[in-house]
Amino acid sequence: MAISPTFAKIACVVVVAMVVAAPAAEALSCGTVSSSLAQCIAYARSSGGTVPTACCNGIRTLNSLAKTSQDRKDACACLKSAAGRISGLNLSLIAGLPGKCGVNIPYKISPSTDCSKYDYSLLF
Numbered sequence: 001m002a003i004s005p006t007f008a009k010i011a012c013v014v015v016v017a018m019v020v021a022a023p024a025a026e027a028l029s030c031g032t033v034s035s036s037l038a039q040c041i042a043y044a045r046s047s048g049g050t051v052p053t054a055c056c057n058g059i060r061t062l063n064s065l066a067k068t069s070q071d072r073k074d075a076c077a078c079l080k081s082a083a084g085r086i087s088g089l090n091l092s093l094i095a096g097l098p099g100k101c102g103v104n105i106p107y108k109i110s111p112s113t114d115c116s117k118y119d120y121s122l123l124f
């Protein structure tokens with residue numbers, strides 16, 4: 001079967017478009033999630049009080065980066081594993097963080113969160 005020049009051109013455009021679009025479609029990485037919340041760790045290890053502005057900014061940034069349901073699900077998994085990995089965190093302080101920053105997160109950030117239970121297309 002001969003490939004027509006028109007088909008070859010279209011195929012070429014499609015391949016280039018896929019290559020160009022690929023980085024934008026990349027899932028939210030755990031590194032991004034952790035660095036967004038780095039400013040919250042000292043607060044989460046403290047005995048409460050005022051949430052640092054930088055921490056709330058990080059939470060809001062994360063919330064705005066997690067646009068798709070898959071991003072939100074990935075973010076949940078990253079938060080869950082970070083909550084389990086970082087020692088000395090006061091989990092009740094962490095659970096209250098999104099609310100204190102005015103961000104609505106449907107799940108509790110905790111090592112025991114079941115990230116598969118939530119419908120991320122409806123929430124946030």
Ligand SMILES: *[C@@H]1O[C@H](CO)[C@@H](O)[C@H](O)[C@H]1NC(C)=O
Binds near residue numbers: 091093
């Ligand atoms: C966590 O923080 C809350 C609110 O400040 C406090 O009442 C609680 O005792 C803390 N828990 C731990 C384990 O430090």
